[in-house]
Amino acid sequence: MTRPGKHVLLDLLVSEGVEFIFGNPGTTELPLMDAMVVEDRLRYILGLNEVVVMGMADGYAQATGKLAVCNLHAAPGLGNAMGMLYNAARAGAPILVTAGQQDMSIRLTEPLLWDDLATMARPLCKWSFEVASLAELPRAIRRAAKVALTAPTGPVFLSIPGDVLTSEAPDDLDMLSPTRIGARMRGDADAIAAAAALIRAAQSPVIFAGDHVARSGAHAELAALAEAIGAPVYLEGMANTAAFPSNHRLYAGTVARMTPALRAVMDKHDLLVSIGADLLTQSQATGVEALAPGTQVVHLDDEPWQIGKNFAAAAAIQGDARATLPELTALVDNCGAHRSNAIATVLAGSRAALLARADAQAGDMPLQPMPVLKLIGELLPDNAIVIEELLSSGMNTVRHLVPAVAPDSWFGMRGGGIGVALPQAVGIQLANPDRPVVVLSGDGSALYSAAALWTLAHYKLPVIAVIFNNRGYRILKQRTRAIGDHSARTDSFVAMDIEAPAIDFMALATAHGVAGVRAETLDDVRAAFETALASRSPTLIEIVVAREP
Structure with a gap:
């Protein structure tokens, strides 16, 4: 037949x-x-x-x-x-x-x-x-x-x-069978030993963690290494996942994707240990290299293309993080554990200062993004999944304010092309029907793919889409102002405002079949978010935020 x-x-x-x-x-x-x-x-x-x-x-x-x-x-x-x-x-x-x-x-x-x-x-x-x-x-x-x-x-x-x-x-068509190649490849023993020697000799190592850590499920293994060598852990330049738990005491956050900022961080350290991170994604040319000449690098990744791509790796390890890190941690023999408490104290102080800034802005009108994010972080269920595409509203602060703890709890825009969050939410909610899924998006990003709202409604997927509406492309204004020429002198910008007419997000939500709520105060945000969580229905929450700086 x-x-x-x-x-x-x-x-x-x-x-x-x-x-x-x-x-x-x-x-x-x-x-x-x-x-x-x-x-x-x-x-x-x-x-x-x-x-x-x-x-x-x-x-x-x-x-x-x-x-x-x-x-x-x-x-x-x-x-x-x-x-x-x-x-x-x-x-x-x-x-x-x-x-x-x-x-x-x-x-x-x-x-x-x-x-x-x-x-x-x-x-x-x-x-x-x-x-x-x-x-x-x-x-x-x-x-x-x-x-x-x-x-x-x-x-x-x-x-x-x-x-x-x-x-x-035909009846005899050979359908063949699936092939799966095991991913838990351990790194080369000699390369691991070379990495351990470099780490033991370092006085101030720093770790950059990338998506591979989350995909590998290597949070515990990376935390053990960080504690053993006494190193803060930053996320890679275009951080997409929860590559390191944001509630860990050695979590240092993200660094602006501009080489002067990366250079400023690296100037404090004598060894860079990259675990599944790209080195180092930048947004624009600045004329400055991210690493000073001669910077020592240890690089572990399952993707050989990334290792030594831009900066030579003194110890280059191709392998799986979860399979390889325990051996590396054993060889470093707690060489920097004595530094961990002092580093954690400094990082805790920085986080406390950030939270204090958010609290100080809580009374501002229109709303500032930081206190809104802090509130959402407080309301977010422990098992929630966040899809973040905030750009200017969350740059380098959002994971300190909204928890990114479990390897599967956070997704972002790894490639940099905007409009990913709303569509990704459909697939992520289908994959996790019993977990709350929350989108954090700017208005400009959301408008690239607003049609995803219809799919949320059609399949009754209870995603909460939080839109930070500053009525324009604020990150472009910030970058254009930084040029220091016409826009900086006149405070004028071409094709960077979404006005005349403004987008009616409530009408947009209604047209696509999802509930819509507009929030202009923190009390509004709290009420809208709690109602959306309880409803288990797709909801768009538009939050009116300040346009500048």
Whole structure:
């Protein structure tokens, strides 16, 4: 008995552990959508455009570590999704991106919506391929899943022509089996020993932690190393996850993504220990290197591309953090433990000063972001997941004010392309139906992907979307003012205000089917947030915040 390719595809995806297909279908996907009518093993989650669809898959993949599937429509659909695919690639999200392709029989005529999809996707994917026949489909799916889920994880792409889905598979089609490569690779013993020697010789080491720590589940192992060597722990420049618990006494926070700020931190230390962090992401050119010449670096990562990419590593270790750090910690033999109390005291003082600043601003009107964030942090349930895309409203302070404690409790915008938070919330809430999911977003970011609100409403996902509305692109104003020229002298900015007309976020919420609440005081914020938590319904809370500085 033969079986149509559309059902073969679904059988393969189910056997790879796929639970959801995130998509926005078109004509080239119609055979797949027809098969979904009788499919009860996985769900198709509809997004209203490809920006939203790709972001949903990204959120699910990051939150679970499982294979997410993103289904796009031909060349325009893939093109629309590229910005979010860039973010997913930078975050290492294991996503199988598929796009429906025109039938192989007419591709030479360059039909409507056709293009070389595999070439389009290749720069942002670990592997990209066009399936030419149903006979190739099992091997293509197996390879794609294996590559996406193998460290360092990341997106892969398959172009699937319509006639692959409509062809009939013979009885003897070999479906093959999934392959999984273990991720717990221990680092080279000699490299670990070299790292330990450098650490023992250092007088003032500092640790930078990156996404790999959270993905590896290595909080406890990294905390043990930090205590043993007496080092503060900063997050990497474009911090995406809770790479180190923000309530740990050696948590030092984040550093502005400008090399002078990074240089100022490093000037106090004689050794940089990078655990799964990139070194060092910067936003703009400043003419200053982040590290002084001759700075000693120890670098552990599961992604060899990152090790020594910008700064030479005196000890370079490719491996998994959770598997490797215990051996490194044993070899350093508590060499700096005597420093930990003093460092923790300094960091506690800095945090107390930040909280005092937030309290001092509590009476300001319009609201300042810091006291709002402090209040949300106090109201946030312990098991909540935060998706943060605040830019100017939360820069380098938000994790001190809103807890980022568990490895799976925090997600951000690793690639830097804005508009990720609302779509990611869909995938993250689907992955964690029993946990509160809270979005912290600026108004400018939210407007890139506001259509995700409809998906929240349609699937009754109780995400709380908190929009900090300063009615413009404040981070661009800050950066333009820093140039010190026309804008700084005149306090005038071109194309950086979202006004005339202002966006009516309450109408936007209503139009997409979610509850909307506008908050202008801290009491309003408290009431709105507590009501939203209790309602277990999707809610948009617009908070009117100060426009300047």
